Amino acid sequence: MIRNKDTNLLAKTKFKQRKGRSLVSGCLVSLGLVTIISFLIGTKGVSVAINKLYNLPHENFYWASEYLTGGYQDINHDYYKKKYSKNNLEQVYEMYTTSKSYTIDDDYNANDYDYMGSEQYFLNFVDDDILNDYLYGDSSLERISDDTIPIIVPLDYLYTLADIDTQEITLKEQYEKNQTLLDDFVGNDFRMYLIESTSYSSAPDHYELISDEDVEESCRDTNLKVRIVGVFGSGDYFLGSSYSDFVMPLWVIQDSKLSSDLGINKKEVSTTLYYKFNSRKDRAGLVDKSTTVYPLDTLKQYAEEPMKYMRYIGVGVGGLFMLISTFITFFTVNKIVTESRREIGVYRAVGARKKDVRKIFFRYSLLIMMIGFVIAIIFSFVFNATISLLWGRKLYYIMALSAISFDYKMPLFLFVGFPILELFVIWLISMASGYVAAYIPAHRASKMDVVKALRDE
């Protein structure tokens, strides 16, 4: 009985005998496998990103706006961590619940309002580089935790909120060009502006604008009980007269204490809030009462659904290719058997059993499949990595926006996942195809009449 390793030795001679044809067969096999594998690892990569985006732990919030708008200039990681610790947020909440018409004292002491994000940063504000850093990732931002949920709010909304005359917007033009950056990845759905205010202390009072009623009204289509505690700009005050109010992160109450106040489950809140922006381009979902609020799980499903179909398409089309390539492998093995008549005769004459002969040709067929598989794996990963670099970022930010979360650390290769189990199954299937392809030829080889095989023409 021939050993497996030695079967390989003989199978390889078959490969060498018909190198071109064998390689072509292998490549055809890989074509089918590439389709399957590429779709699988691609969708896996995206799924992983989706899961990460939608399942961000919402404890220890940071407000992205801090970083966005210049607050990060004096960034101190620990400081921000503390600032947005649960404890501080609770205080904000308390303040909100106890004094609805809270107005900001012009002569405030920074320390008093520390918990509210009231440091006075004189924000020279977002230049293109900073914006780029935020949008496209930068090492200086890597220090930011994953746990941030910024929402970009249309300026119109801000105008409404703050009752600001559009005349006040003096730097609008400058930031129009930032809009093009945004357009790059979110299309026209979101707008980004800067309000320039003459004084950071002249903040309008926003609490009255975002009332419980507003929130409940906007959530009326769902049974969610959510409450917006504040609309924060970065820098000073709540929506202060900061230079940088174009980004307003919304804080979702999800702390245990607050949750119990509201009578809802903490987890539920943290995973079910979503503001849909796209029904009206220039309005924030929150204040647009006609906007539907979707639970996060539903959104996650929406995001994952296409992935599912992509997988079906990949497996379907790839499977079809595999079927064709199995046929082609069959013809290749068959031809090799015919051409190996003499050799089969010699092997049988020196003591090979029928089984040994079959094994050689099965092994040869598997060799073709293996080559196909290896080519497919390498090609798929390279291909998907390239696609990731080309288009991954754009898709990622669309996903991130729909999840109301910017994960600062975008995976470098969005379309590259590692579905180990699936790959293993594909490996098994391709080996099985190898067996199927070689079944008839291998049996033909083993049944060959030795005398005829050795007869000279």
Next chain:
Amino acid sequence: MDKNTVEESLKYYLRKAFLEDFDNDSKRMLRAISEFINGIEIIQNKKSTNEFGSEIISLENVTKSYKVGGERIDALSNVSLSIKEGEFIGVMGTSGSGKSTLLNVIGGLDKPTSGKAKIGEYQLGKLTDKQTGEYRNTMIGFVFQFFYLQPFLNVRQNVEIPLLFRGLLESERRKISEKIIETVGLGDRINHLPSQLSGGQMQRVAIARAVVNNPKIILADEPTGNLDSRTGGEILDLLSDLNREKNTTIVIVTHDESIVSRCNRVFRMMDGFLTE
């Protein structure tokens, strides 16, 4: 060795060396003389009958028939023979006389239509696939006219093929094959591919492949048919050596008369019938 055989053989070489018309071709004459001297050596080295062991090949009324176009053709008709261990047997006959079929039946490649064929302990025709494999692997070594080497394996790997089917480990195989390759005089070509060898060298490799499993019987079908006479002679020397040193039984099918002198016995085949 009986007197008659010696005389016969000497006559053959004498005739070849001196009675031929050389047309003043001194080279050919010299070669003939050296062949004569070789011939004497061969005769001297030949085993005598009492050196042979017990019966190893026994055919009793073996018939092998084929049907060609509805007509029955007997490639072997009632062939009976008995060969003892260590004999050097020649089988001569015109092509189509059935000599290759005889070899195939002995080698277990072909099953007799009727009759008994017992080789060693093996009753041919009744073996399973596994036993057939084992029989061919351990009892028989085949040498073919066209060598039939695997072109993509080197000398060592080619020689090791029978060992592969015995399931030996590479280290074990290497030990055996290298020794054999050394014996057939190809120690310096061990990693060459067949395409880098001459015809004689290829046949040496084939012989090494045939004997690597230390078989009891070597069946050679026209082993020199594809070689020039000198190289052919060397190959036959190699087989004679094996016969003498390892007591391997050798059956050579040929129509080269020069082989007769080396054989203990010569069978002649004609139309499926065997005569001694």
